[in-house]
Amino acid sequence: MNNTLKRGLKISAAAIAAITAVTALTGCAKESTPTPTAESITIYSGRSEDLIAPLLEAFTEETGIEIEVRYAGSAELAAQILEEGSNVQADVFFSQDAGALGALTEAGLFKTLESDITDLVDAKYRAADNTWVGVSGRSRVLSYNPELIDAADLPTSIFDLADPAWKGKIGIAPSNASFQSFVTAMRVIEGEAATTEWLTAMKENAVIFEKNGQILEAVEAGEITAGLINHYYWFERAAEVGEENMKSEMAWFEAGDVGNLVNVAGVGVLSDNAAAVTFANWLLGETAQTFFVEKTSEYSLTGIPAQAWLPALDTIASPEIDLSALAPLAETLELIRNAGLTD
Structure with a gap:
């Protein structure tokens, strides 16, 4: 029986080459060239500027950490990070979906996040090895x-x-x-x-x-x-x-x-810049989680209630799947x- 809501209410390393061939199809947002400073972090963002620019501004206001951003499609940025490898120019990858995050985990490019961060969300919304964590659903x-x-x-x-x-x-x-x-x-x-x-x-x-x-x-x-x-x-x-x-x-x-299917947007840390970890942790705090609920009508992954006319996230009868398994997208x-x- 359908659960009806009335009105009012991720790519393995080998797959990236194929994905970049279709990034024109999936679209990408306006891009800015990152120029990091000592008190800043650089983010490669697969989430659009229109969507998250106010969120990033709030982060800087609350922490004093400046942000430089490159905006593009998540698949395109994952390919860029794989190409840059050990010389990656970003501190954080903010992906629109779990598949791109899984690809970089497979390539061994993420730093491991401490469990006090990853444990803020249910295990099904983060990497099993704590290399990335979902921030909205x-x-x-x-x-x-x-x-x-x-x-x-x-x-x-x-x-x-x-x-x-x-x-x-x-x-x-x-x-x-x-x-x-x-x-x-x-x-x-x-x-x-x-x-x-x-x-x-x-x-x-x-x-x-x-x-x-x-x-x-x-x-x-x-x-x-x-x-x-x-x-x-x-x-x-x-x-x-x-x-x-x-x-x-x-x-x-x-x-x-x-x-x-319930998918997530999430982040992985690419550098040893401590501010990058601060950012990942902040995205799971009250300011960011409330932003996702109230401004983008997404689901909080830390328990902040969804919009009143949406079913609670834990009541959606989604399929059982490891979201990192969305990585092999080329096929x-x-x-x-x-x-x-x-x-």
Whole structure:
């Protein structure tokens, strides 16, 4: 049975080369050249400037530590860090998803974080060897237009979307990093054959978009019945147009379905600069965790309650998966291309 929410409410080192070939597809934000000083840290950020610039400003205000930032896609930055190796120019990698973090763990490029930091979050949201830690969470959801489908008729599994009845009704963004991480999770949990079959069905059934936000707009406009997005896109749009003007609603699939994947944004420390550890710890403190909940509508990973109209993070029936297993993304990208979903 679907858990419906009413209105109002990661890439192994070998894989990086393939990922960089598609960074133009996943998009990257404005970049600034890092010029570190003695009292500063340099961050390579896969999270966009528009999203986290206020957060970084708050860090400097509270700690006095200056920050230099290079913004780009998480996959692109992971590739850059691998290329720089022991001469890496960043102190911290702030990734949009766990897959890119897992790739750098595999390459042995992160410093080990002390357990007093990593123990602030549940073990499933951090590396088993404490080389990276998640700082905010997001859930994959099915956004749908209740004028076009009743809640009782929603699919109970993501695999139901392969039914020909969904032809032209479901929206996906195959060039988006979040979709790719979800497909990687499908490969890990369900296997290559089942994933290939599902992607082939999506070639027939799905309407292709570049971004999650575009999918939501199409659902709102009634152009498609439903779409696969991250939950917080609903709240971004609601902030722009008013919650009372939102037409779409969100639903989760049955318990344990890979369509309910909860992924994290997280950080790993790349240098011996003590301020980098201070930053990682600060991201799990009250200021940053409240920011993620109130400003980006993400989930806190330290227990700060989510927005009132969201289900609590520990109630989402997400699949059991080690998020570091999202690292081998190259095979996923190949499957997506072979299915004809990207160039």
